[in-house]
Amino acid sequence: MTQYKQVMFGDKINDRAIIRIADGACIPFEPTSIDYQEYLDWLAEGNTPLPAEETQ
Amino acid sequence: MTLAISGTTGITLAGQFDSASSFGFKNRIINGQMQIAQRATSATITAGSTIAAGYSTVDRFYVYCTGANVTAAQVAGSGATKNNLQITGAASVTAVGIGQRIEQLNSYDMAGSTATLSVNISNSLLTTVTWTAYYATTADTFGTLASPTRTQISTGTFTVTSTLTNYSAQISIPAAATTGIEVVFTVGAQTSGTWVIGNVQLEKSAIATSFDYRSYGTELALAQRYYWQITTNATTGFFFQGYMYATTQFEGIVRFPVTMRSAAVMTSSPASQFNLRNSAITITSLTGYTVGQTGSFNDILLYTGNTATSTVGYSQSLISNSSTLTFIGFSAEL
Numbered sequence: 412m413t414q415y416k417q418v419m420f421g422d423k424i425n426d427r428a429i430i431r432i433a434d435g436a437c438i439p440f441e442p443t444s445i446d447y448q449e450y451l452d453w454l455a456e457g458n459t460p461l462p463a464e465e466t467q
Numbered sequence: 468m469t470l471a472i473s474g475t476t477g478i479t480l481a482g483q484f485d486s487a488s489s490f491g492f493k494n495r496i497i498n499g500q501m502q503i504a505q506r507a508t509s510a511t512i513t514a515g516s517t518i519a520a521g522y523s524t525v526d527r528f529y530v531y532c533t534g535a536n537v538t539a540a541q542v543a544g545s546g547a548t549k550n551n552l553q554i555t556g557a558a559s560v561t562a563v564g565i566g567q568r569i570e571q572l573n574s575y576d577m578a579g580s581t582a583t584l585s586v587n588i589s590n591s592l593l594t595t596v597t598w599t600a601y602y603a604t605t606a607d608t609f610g611t612l613a614s615p616t617r618t619q620i621s622t623g624t625f626t627v628t629s630t631l632t633n634y635s636a637q638i639s640i641p642a643a644a645t646t647g648i649e650v651v652f653t654v655g656a657q658t659s660g661t662w663v664i665g666n667v668q669l670e671k672s673a674i675a676t677s678f679d680y681r682s683y684g685t686e687l688a689l690a691q692r693y694y695w696q697i698t699t700n701a702t703t704g705f706f707f708q709g710y711m712y713a714t715t716q717f718e719g720i721v722r723f724p725v726t727m728r729s730a731a732v733m734t735s736s737p738a739s740q741f742n743l744r745n746s747a748i749t750i751t752s753l754t755g756y757t758v759g760q761t762g763s764f765n766d767i768l769l770y771t772g773n774t775a776t777s778t779v780g781y782s783q784s785l786i787s788n789s790s791t792l793t794f795i796g797f798s799a800e801l
Contacts, residue, residue: 413517434734435734435735435737436732436733436734436798437732437733437734438732439730439731439732441729441730441799442608443606443607443608443728443729443801444729444730444732444798444799444800444801445517445518445519445522445609445611445800445801446519446732446798446800447732448608448610448611448614449517449518449519449611452611452613452614455614
């Protein structure tokens with residue numbers, strides 16, 4: 412099943428994008444993007460993204 | 468149509484003028500000729516997967532299927548047609564769809580007019596291909612396969628054979644369809660054989676006119692508004708220049724060849740296929756690729772992690788580290 416995780420930007424959570432774990436895609440919160448709409452579907456199913464990993 | 472010839476004002480045409488020649492952006496379908504395939508020329512379409520995943524072979528067209536996987540491939544055409552898109556069926560397949568979503572800015576003027584959809588199709592197994600046209604509920608937002616947000620405009624069927632033949636249908640586009648138009652072709656149980664489709668055209672015309680052959684460069688630029696990728700299969704193939712933002716963090720900006728439709732989704736090969744190279748030709752592994760931050764429609768700021776330490780502010784180049792095909796891709800598909 413598709414999963415997503417938050418992403419860091421510097422020392423903060425990036426609140427404008429999410430990572431799709433399956434292919435590492437960085438998906439901006441762009442309403443017309445099909446990738447973002449599929450993420451919204453996933454959230455609507457009751458899922459929540461994994462927390463971000465700290466930058467190495 | 469009336470034609471007036473005047474010695475003072477010249478020739479005046481009133482009403483619609485159709486011609487075998489093309490005028491401007493006649494075909495609203497991008498890559499209808501199936502010539503552009505930036506991502507791959509062949510891909511397996513996983514049954515039940517998403518539209519986003521279905522953008523995997525020829526540009527601008529998504530493919531989906533149910534029941535079992537199918538193969539989608541850019542194949543050679545014949546005669547004046549250089550390429551087509553071919554779906555190869557498999558046992559247990561229950562449905563296959565091929566679609567394209569036309570953004571509002573390229574279809575707004577079609578609202579309230581009659582359009583003609585034309586397409587070359589053959590199918591070695593099935594004899595019915597259904598076409599359906601939709602408009603988005605809100606601008607450029609058509610939704611997903613599971614939760615579509617679109618309104619059906621019209622639908623119909625083509626009775627097809629194993630010989631590639633041109634079919635057409637007229638579509639009355641409602642005045643409300645100013646939000647973008649989607650065209651989808653579907654078949655049922657493609658349990659074997661092949662379904663070939665090409666020269667897809669949607670034009671603002673009450674009759675089908677000749678296919679609008681655009682230059683390759685023009686078509687590529689049109690497609691790159693929705694997807695673009697940098698690739699290399701050289702051991703030290705160059706991607707772009709950047710600098711050390713922090714001792715273990717590199718960032719760089721990629722300029723897009725054309726302005727993208729929206730903020731882009733970024734995908735790439737695994738971090739293990741990248742290296743950083745500084746001005747002293749010292750190479751360090753990029754082991755902690757953490758991603759990019761969304762930039763404007765003209766560029767994207769890549770922000771990556773790197774376990775090797777380098778001085779802040781030092782210039783670095785992002786390069787590939789093997790001859791394996793390595794890519795960074797940017798998508799703004801609807």
